Amino acid sequence: MKLVRFGLVGQEKPGLIDNEGRVRDLSAIIPDLAGEHLSADTMGKLASLDTNTLPLVEGTPQQDLRLGACVNKVGKFICIGLNYADHAAESGMPVPAEPVIFSKWTSAIVGPNDDVKIPKGSEKTDWEVELGVIIGEGGSDIDEADAMKHVAGFCVINDVSERAFQLEGTGTWDKGKGCDTFGPTGPWLVTPDEVGDSNDLGIWLEIDGKRYQNGSTSTMVFKVPHLIAYCSRFMSLQPGDIISTGTPPGVGLGLNPPLYLKGGEEMKLGIDKLGVQCQKVVKA
Structure with a gap:
């Protein structure tokens, strides 16, 4: 199944993508x-529904x-x-x-198509396409x-x-990663049965139509x-927690010379079977 949340910001409803x-x-x-x-019980019930009986x-x-x-x-x-490994190398x-x-x-x-805002004072805003894992059953x-x-499923992050913010001065990874709009998630939650082997999916990202990241989760x-x-x-994992699993090479930091987002660009990114995101980059 492909599950979504649709509607205006703050008013989203749950939905399912039909055939x-x-x-x-x-x-x-x-x-x-x-x-x-x-x-798993709820996912099973949703999978058993007659999609044609659900409101369009x-x-x-x-x-x-x-x-x-x-x-x-x-x-x-x-x-x-x-x-x-190749992203670690490009990051030094x-x-x-x-x-x-x-x-x-x-x-x-x-959301997957919402604007990404460059925060005030930023000069080195970068991109990273990643496979997201959504926890359905908690545990430690x-x-x-x-x-x-x-x-519960997988998604694009x-x-x-x-x-x-991440690496310079008093920078820490959380400070450089957690700014508002820095976590586009979706477009849909895809259940494991539809994904198959999550360790063998093509993963890519483009800026203004030029592909910078082009890898596979197999690496x-x-x-x-x-x-x-x-x-x-x-930590105990709880239903709804997300694990974002890292990015392949091709980020702006690793280019020679480095390339960062300035505003006005379009980011497009996707993962096999998990859909595509597209964001406009704007200045906060």
Whole structure:
């Protein structure tokens, strides 16, 4: 299934993408794509619905029908740094011996086609396309062999980053990663049965039509089950938490010379089977 949240900012409703690519309203079935409504039981009930009996929503998603972030009420937005060996190299950092964990503030989360705002004082706003994992069943100290049982679905994440805030002065990764609009999420939550092998998906990003990132999740240093198990050692994972799994090479920081967003650009990014995002970059 492809599950979405559609509507105006703050008024989103849950929906499902039918076989014709149209949105069907799920708000009579579940109140939102959040928390307990991401459980395996709920996903099973949604999968058993006759899609044709659900109300049809007017408009074309991502055109004249806005999509919000595909999950709401996110408790933790967990990110993994340097999880592609070639991205670590372009960043001038060693491949980590174990996953590097940091957080984005949940206030960074926006819809997949909402504007990305360059914060005041920024001179080094950058892009990072990433595979997002949405937790459906919570737990701590999760065994890697059982990790995928805790996944509600996958999505596209743009881990927008301000490198000076992140790396210079008193910079920290969370400060450089958590600015408002720095977490476009979606367009949809795709359930694991439809994704198949999440460790073998093409992943890419373009700025104004020029492709800068073009990789595959097969080159991740640490795969999804390991990341879930590892993170759950240090915090309980809860329904609706997101794990953003790292980015392939081609970010602005790694170019020679480096290239950063100034405002007016269009970012377009996607992952096989998970859809495409497109954001206009504007100055705050």
